[in-house]
Amino acid sequence: MKNKLYFNSNSRKEEQRAFESIQKEQTSIGYYSLPDQDVTQILEYSNTLSEDVTTIAVIGIGGSSLGAKAVYEFMKPVKDLHRKLYFFESTDPINITDLLSKFDVNKTHFLVISKSGSTVETFSIYKYIYSLQSDPTAYTFITDPDSPLEKYAKEISASVLYLPDNVGGRFSVLSTVGLVPLAMCGIDINSLLAGARFIKKSFFEHGYTQDMLLTKAVYYAKNHAQYNINCIFAYSETLKYFCQWYVQLWGESLGKHQRHSAFHVGLTPIGLIGPKDQHSFLQLIMEGTRDKSVTFIKIEDFHENIVIPDITLPHLEMLDSLNNLPFSKLINMQCDSVIEALLDQGDIPLDTITIQSVTEDNIGSLMFYYELLTSLVGELIDVNTYDQPGVEAGKIILKSKLQEL
Template sequence: MLYFEDDFIWENEESIHVMMQEAYQKILDEKEKGVSGYFTLGEDSLPIMQDALAYAASNEFVKKSDTTVVIGIGGSSLGTKAIDSIFKHRNTDVKKMLFLENPDEIDLSEKLAVIDKEKTVFIVVSKSGATIETISIFKEVIERFRLDYAGRDKQQIITVTDENSVLHQFSRYYGIKSFIIPANVGGRFSVLSAVGVVPLSIAGYDMKSILEGARVMAENFFSKKENHILKKAAFLTKYKKETPINVLFSYANCLEDFTKWYVQLWGESLGKIDRQGNNTGLTPIGHIGSIDQHSFLQLIMQGPRDKTVTFIKVDNFEKEIKVPNISLKFIEKTDYINGYSFNELIDGECKATKESIIKEGINVDAITLDVLNEKNIGKLIMYYELLTSLCGILLGVNTYNQPGVEIGKKILLKKFHLFTRKGIQ
């Protein structure tokens, strides 16, 4: 189960309700017109999952492999990486996952050095099929491991891309297994499509339960059983000038990559020029409690009042480690926590931090997971995707494009073409 609560300070509740109604009608229209296809991925991706599992069962190399390498960046890897980070500690029978994302030579060299080609499945993920970082890293993998993609090694390569993209054409030409991303599902909304479903299913994760959680959240929302999402979107966008920054504090280390996924989803979807030609958006900041309380809480408490704070916490980590009943000379003042579990400690820190922020008059909301399980994470993913779409609607922007990112890609292309013409390799 997921539990939601807020301590928002409302000034005009009637205007919030008007915004909620407007946002609901427009997101329902987006769903019905197929503007974005992520709404129904909880159901639509089940055949993809079954296809991936069937392929893994029939491919002798995949069956004996112990490592799945995902070559992708941004929306092609962040969500998948988040799910792996959350559940790898409790799944001893899943394949190890490595993510080759950034063309950072140090990071890339370290990761490539630990790959055993004979036990590894390589999954290349690119919606366009020509993401420069992804394809460049794929080329390095081919050369480093002498990967015979046209012959005997094609069985250990899988691609995930748009239908008829250049990567899809490459795959068909060489007989490489390829899975298709729905055309109306953008990269940062794609974790529940083939982008995440294929590598996570092949690695051995329970994608069926994750998809079920997402399906339930979407179904409940469109049945008006999750109106708190509408309220939050209306509140955040109504006060966008006063509090344009949302700080997400996730109280579990394993949620760090989920927090990074949220930052991309929020930032790339909402930082736009609106229909009136104004620069707008809501700025995401991701932190891990209780670690980052010691670096960022002071700014929240006594710095500029331009932030809202969201807490994600887990009620039960399903571990039982207690603070030992030991008294250390000169440090006896810490003994009050002796005998309590670390779960109780981190939960207490979360509650105390939240209460202190509320006392300062800062707007706060919280999401509580009773346990870290697949269904809950599926719900949480869909919750954030719906919230992002609703905020985009109320901000008056196109939530699903990224023209600012495309400008950088065009400049990069021009620079390298210029270098090539000058004979610089």
């Protein structure tokens, strides 16, 4: 993974402060240690599934599903996976019914994921599916120790796996939450972790990634009042769900009251996919209010070599320059052209991330990179990156309304 910045932070002091803070966090925040874990037990557990199981279904919401979905949808087009993976993450009745029509519940293993063990959305969906499939062996429950869900699972003699200590949901993709469903469908989770481990080593051992991340984080923090919208412009459809994962990670981590003031702060995340969003959101970036920074993500090798046929169309001869051009080259030319056009504006902060190919280690690198960036920016804008009181307030109100029923 290569990162090129078109701006500077001009603040070595702030970069050093951020780095020292993140070093200290490693002793209390659990996600930092996840790239170094031994996944033998996860792989062994995944291998206990019967060959009759053709589908894995995750019942979870937010951090319980978005990370695994991002990795799965990135790898699915280029890898021959031995099981399909579906995600129940909405109480929309149309969505639930539609998903259930796509597979046989009797050939499916369900992963019910809830850190608290009492997530309303998760258990409303679980109750419905349980009414269709009541065999406890068809379920694995992933939760915190001593949660209500653990007690329930033991009551029905179902399998229980645990989340590691001090790992919040949106930082949990490299824990049991993400690794178990991915391993069960055939994703190479060792390679996924190896990619994250490469970024971790590069950052904490003064490698190339450290300079990139610190410069970027300090720039975002120093300018967050002006450039308070952060856009990812990813030039591959395979990164669509990575963008959704990033939106949760960035929004839920950074939109807070500051710890030492009463100010509300945050950077609004926007996930875009090129080239289609060139025909919509790009206009706003190009000529709209100067309140947006943009990160372009490109892929060098798409593992697909299809080319535009050598065909001349009547009245469209001006498009013959497309003939024999690989689509992989065209999409990156489109990306480069937009970058060049925005650089000409002179006042839009840009950087580019280039992924060598569509592999587990590359998506692992990208996700851990963004987790580190989130932690750094959170420290620099003086927020608690790891809580979500705004989300909890809505949950409390919902539970009160349900009790009134």
